[in-house]
Amino acid sequence: MAGITIDNVTKAYGKLEVVHGIDLDIAHNEFVVLVGPSGCGKSTTLRMIAGLEEITGGEVRIGDRLVNDLPPRKRNISMVFQNYALYPHMNVRDNLGFGLKIAGQSAARIAERVDEAADILGLSELLDRIPAELSGGQRQRVAMGRAIVRHPDAFLFDEPLSNLDAKLRVQMRTEIKKLHSKVATTIVYVTHDQVEAMTLADRIVIMRDGYIEQIGTPMEVFNHPVNTFVASFIGSPPMNLIPADIASGAVRFADGTSVPVPSRLVDCVTEGQEVVFGIRADDITPIGHGIHEAREITEIELEVDLAELLGAETLIYSRLAGQEVQCKMFDPRDTRNGERLTFRLSLDRAHIFDAQSTKTVRPR
Amino acid sequence: MSRALKKRLRATGLWLTTFLLMVIISVPGLWVVLSAFRPNREILARPPIWIPEQVTLNNFAKIFGFDEGQVAIPVLSYFINSLVIALTSTVIALVIGMAGGYAFARFRFRFKNAWFLGLMLFRTVPGIALSLPVFMLWSRLGIIDTKLGLIIVYVSLNVPFTIWLIDGFFRQIPASLSEAAQVDGCTRWQAFWRIEFPLARSGIAAAGVFAFLTSWNEYALASQLTRSTDSKTLPVGLMDFTSQFTIDWAGMSAMAVIIIVPALILTFIVQKHLIAGLTFGGVKG
Numbered sequence: 146m147a148g149i150t151i152d153n154v155t156k157a158y159g160k161l162e163v164v165h166g167i168d169l170d171i172a173h174n175e176f177v178v179l180v181g182p183s184g185c186g187k188s189t190t191l192r193m194i195a196g197l198e199e200i201t202g203g204e205v206r207i208g209d210r211l212v213n214d215l216p217p218r219k220r221n222i223s224m225v226f227q228n229y230a231l232y233p234h235m236n237v238r239d240n241l242g243f244g245l246k247i248a249g250q251s252a253a254r255i256a257e258r259v260d261e262a263a264d265i266l267g268l269s270e271l272l273d274r275i276p277a278e279l280s281g282g283q284r285q286r287v288a289m290g291r292a293i294v295r296h297p298d299a300f301l302f303d304e305p306l307s308n309l310d311a312k313l314r315v316q317m318r319t320e321i322k323k324l325h326s327k328v329a330t331t332i333v334y335v336t337h338d339q340v341e342a343m344t345l346a347d348r349i350v351i352m353r354d355g356y357i358e359q360i361g362t363p364m365e366v367f368n369h370p371v372n373t374f375v376a377s378f379i380g381s382p383p384m385n386l387i388p389a390d391i392a393s394g395a396v397r398f399a400d401g402t403s404v405p406v407p408s409r410l411v412d413c414v415t416e417g418q419e420v421v422f423g424i425r426a427d428d429i430t431p432i433g434h435g436i437h438e439a440r441e442i443t444e445i446e447l448e449v450d451l452a453e454l455l456g457a458e459t460l461i462y463s464r465l466a467g468q469e470v471q472c473k474m475f476d477p478r479d480t481r482n483g484e485r486l487t488f489r490l491s492l493d494r495a496h497i498f499d500a501q502s503t504k505t506v507r508p509r
Numbered sequence: 510m511s512r513a514l515k516k517r518l519r520a521t522g523l524w525l526t527t528f529l530l531m532v533i534i535s536v537p538g539l540w541v542v543l544s545a546f547r548p549n550r551e552i553l554a555r556p557p558i559w560i561p562e563q564v565t566l567n568n569f570a571k572i573f574g575f576d577e578g579q580v581a582i583p584v585l586s587y588f589i590n591s592l593v594i595a596l597t598s599t600v601i602a603l604v605i606g607m608a609g610g611y612a613f614a615r616f617r618f619r620f621k622n623a624w625f626l627g628l629m630l631f632r633t634v635p636g637i638a639l640s641l642p643v644f645m646l647w648s649r650l651g652i653i654d655t656k657l658g659l660i661i662v663y664v665s666l667n668v669p670f671t672i673w674l675i676d677g678f679f680r681q682i683p684a685s686l687s688e689a690a691q692v693d694g695c696t697r698w699q700a701f702w703r704i705e706f707p708l709a710r711s712g713i714a715a716a717g718v719f720a721f722l723t724s725w726n727e728y729a730l731a732s733q734l735t736r737s738t739d740s741k742t743l744p745v746g747l748m749d750f751t752s753q754f755t756i757d758w759a760g761m762s763a764m765a766v767i768i769i770v771p772a773l774i775l776t777f778i779v780q781k782h783l784i785a786g787l788t789f790g791g792v793k794g
Contacts, residue, residue, distance in 0.1 A: 197688050217691040230689035234707050244693035247703075291693070 147208030147298040148173045148331060149194060154203035156189050156355075164189055165355045166203065176325050176332045180342040181352035181378070187335045188303055190352070194333060195301050196220050207298055218247075223292035224301040227308060229284045231276040237263075237287050238272040244295045262290040265327060266320075282313045289324060299331040306341065318344060339379050343367070351375050368494075373503040376423050376496065382460065384423045385470040388500060391418045396497070398422070398466035404443045407492040409508055419500035426460065428491040429472035436475045439491035447472065449484045461486075538769070544762035545569075552758050568763035582760070584767065586738040587746040592771075594656050594742060595724040598663035602720045605664070606671025607713060611701070613672065614679035615687075625676075628669040636666055637729045644733050654736040662730055667720040674719070678712030679705065714782035718775065725772055743768045 149171040156164035164186040171177045179187040192198040194205055196217035205212050212220050223244070231240050239246075241262055242255040250258075263269045266286045276284055285305060292300050302321070306314045322345055325332055336342055342349050343363045351358045351366060351374075359371045370376035376384040389396045391414045395403040404422070406414055414420065427436065432444070447463040447470070459477035463470055472488055480486070497506040544552045545568055547561045572582045612618070613625060643662060644653070652658035682705055690700035706713075728744040735741045743764065750761040 195688075195692060197691070216696070217688070218694040218696065222692065224689065224692045226685045226689060228683055228685055230683065230685035232686060232690075232704055243690070247690075247694040247699065291689075295693070 148175070149299060149333065150204070150206040151190070151194070152204040152206070154190070154193060154205060155201045156186070156193060156198060157201045162201075163355050164193075164201075167352075167355075167357050169350060169357065169360065171331060171333060174329045174331055176334065176345060176347045177350060178334045178336060178342040178346035178348075179350045179352060180336055180339055181358075183337055184354075185352040186355040187337075187350075187352050191301050191303055191333060191335045194220075194299075195222060195224050221295075221298045222301055223295055223297040223299075224303065225285075225288045225292050225305045227304040229276075229288040229305075229308075231284055231287055231291075233276050236273050236275050237268060237279070237290075240276070240287055241268075241272075241290050241294050244291065248295075258294045258296075262294040265293065265324070266290045281309050282317060285309065285317055286320070289321070293324070293328050297330070299333060302332065302334040302336075304336055305334075306336070307338070314341075321345060340381065343379070349379075351378060369505070369507075370423075370496070371505050373421055373423065373498045376498070376505075380425060382426050382471045384425050384496070385429070385465075386498070387422045387465055387468050387470065389420055389422045389466075391416055391420060396420065396422050400466040402445070402466060404445065404490060405492065406497070407495050408441060409493070410497050410506055413506045413508055414497060420506070421498040421500050421503070423496035423498060424490060425494070426471040426473045428494045429470065429488050430491075431461075431472075431474050431486045431488055434474040434476055434478075435489055435491075436473075437491050437494065439489065439493060441492040443490050443492055444487055445490060446485055446487050449480050449482055449486060451482060452480045541762050541765045541769075544758060545766040547759070549757070549759045552762075568759045572760050572763055582746065582749045582764070583738045584743075584746065584764065587741055587743045588767065590656060590738075590740055591725060591742040591744075591768075594659050594663065594740075595721050597656075598660045598667065598724045599717055599721040601660070601664045602667035602671045603713060603717050605668050606675045606716055606720075607706075609668070609672035610675030610677075611679050611705075613676040615684060628672060632669045632673075636662075636727075640730055640733045643730070647734060653734060654740050656740050658734050659731060659740060659742070662734065663720075663724040663727065666727075667723055670723075671716040671720055674716040675709065675712055678709040682708050711782040714779045718779050721775060722772055725768070 149169075151167060151169040151171075153166045153168060154164060155162060155166050167186075167190065169177075179190060181187050189198055193200050194207075196212065196215060196219075200213050207220055207222065232243065235243065238259055241259045245255045245258060259272070260269070263272060266289060268283075268286055268290055271279065271283060271287070276287070279287065288305070305321070306317055309317060318341060321334075334341075334345060346363055348360060348362055349366050350360050353374055359366055359375045361369070366375060366379050370379060370384070373386055377386060387398060389398045389403075391397070391406065392403065394411070394416075395405050397403040428439075429445075429447075430436065445465070447465060449461055449463060450469075451462040452474075453460040453462075454477060457475070457477075459474040459480070461472040461474055461480070463472055474480070498504060499506060543561055546564050546566070548563060548565060548567065551558050551561065551563060572584050574582075613621065647653050647658050652661075686704050686708070687697070687700045690704045691697060695703065726744060727742075731742045731745045732748070735745055747761055747764055747768075750757040750764070
């Protein structure tokens with residue numbers, strides 16, 4: 146059992162650098178999710194931890210050991226692959242026991258560990274089947290079983306749920322979460338799905354183009370995104386981001402409408418500054434249909450372009466200064482397209498980003 | 510006409526056509542086998558005698574020298590030569606084919622596509638076109654009429670094919686299987702032998718059969734590069750039955766049977782793998 150330290154790690158293919166000196170400390174037994182759009186370097190980072198990609202620069206430590214030059218088999222980690230990578234010519238029992246067999250464990254010990262893992266994951270009935278005879282969810286469980294039998298220092302998951310259908314994905318997500326509570330181990334988990342990241346992680350690492358944009362708990366990255374990228378990546382629907390500038394102490398949009406600068410940010414902006422005003426759909430709600438006890442509110446009239454009833458709430462598409470904004474109506478009533486409604490903006494939950502640097506504006 | 514009947518007629522028609530085609534393909538082979546077991550007189554009879562009237566093992570006895578009236582042909586030497594040459598060249602071609610196929614399937618390296626294209630282009634050169642240059646080169650090197658000389662030729666004929674075929678099989682095995690094995694504690698070498706090799710086995714077996722049959726049956730180059738019992742192979746040995754004025758068809762047919770039988774046996778042994786190789790699936794698991 147051990148934590149993982151990534152220190153100024155870079156990865157280059159020839160002259161093309163794809164991971165640019167990232168730092169990350171993963172604590173013992175922590176569940177860390179690397180998330181980002183495809184090509185952001187998250188899988189490459191995971192594979193460098195596993196030893197499947199060479200580390201171009203910097204250091205990776207598992208526990209106290211520097212593992213840069215160790216082959217995967219000496220790192221005492223296990224990995225679950227996107228396509229499960231079960232050995233097709235072996236039955237489930239042999240798939241689970243393969244690593245132990247290679248390590249030269251006795252047959253009795255292997256059987257004991259395999260039974261234990263099969264028990265944890267509910268695979269006992271399937272031990273004599275071959276992978277081709279298993280459903281997607283069962284293969285996924287076998288892949289996880291193969292990871293846990295070896296009692297490794299850390300589990301690495303590379304987009305393990307992306308081959309499953311939506312329903313199964315939610316179910317397996319819960320199983321992974323349960324697994325972590327049963328078998329307390331450090332987990333590094335890669336996904337492009339921010340919902341998976343939010344639901345599973347102790348801490349989320351958001352990556353883009355080979356850089357880490359933000360590291361934080363799901364709450365932190367949701368409530369305090371450091372820049373517009375994180376703001377638009379985390380949360381569903383994505384945060385509304387509307388270009389504006391600061392005029393006479395207010396946020397003025399392109400069409401001249403303006404809202405007050407949130408009071409906590411008044412001292413952080415300068416007159417004339419180009420900014421991006423960010424607010425989540427949950428914080429723009431028609432009067433009487435809100436959910437937050439907002440402390441600081443401004444009202445704005447918007448036209449309903451389209452309404453999607455989601456059940457307990459309705460997602461309303463509207464336009465503000467020519468740009469699409471999404472709003473929410475909790476405890477919904479029927480609306481007509483084209484209807485004008487007065488919305489409340491919860492300013493205490495709104496964000497202002499600098500337009501140039503895209504970074505958030507924050508009281509010091 | 511009902512649809513079921515139509516379907517049935519269609520199926521019957523297909524079967525008949527297949528049967529006829531197979532008969533046409535099989536007749537020469539059948540004729541050779543029949544001729545091996547009957548006297549020359551009956552073979553040359555006009556009109557042809559289809560059903561043998563006299564079945565005899567004399568032809569075999571003769572070529573093995575049990576019959577006084579005939580000079581024995583060194584069939585055993587030829588057989589051993591053929592076996593040694595075909596087996597050795599097949600094993601070498603398979604080893605190179607596995608190494609090369611694996612490299613093309615798994616690694617990125619400079620000029621990879623050019624290399625591969627070059628190998629494939631080499632396949633398009635008819636072997637016989639190389640016979641003169643090879644003959645001159647081999648005679649300078651002093652390996653005319655040696656098994657080594659033929660083995661080198663057959664290896665180079667077979668390697669592009671084995672690489673191409675085996676590359677295809679390794680390509681179908683996801684790279685993540687080897688990676689998973691390495692994370693599970695294997696060296697790359699172990700991962701290859703325990704995971705990737707067993708999965709590609711049918712493809713490798715298929716490549717082996719093809720390579721063996723090519724070497725076993727090859728005549729044109731062998732006839733140029735061999736002289737004596739040191740290196741003459743069975744197909745070349747067939748020419749021993751022709752003399753200036755006569756051809757001993759019966760003896761030749763008997764020898765042809767001797768050539769065919771091992772090839773047939775080998776094909777039957779690996780048939781299971783060949784079919785598995787052609788209906789490759791389930792690796793995606």
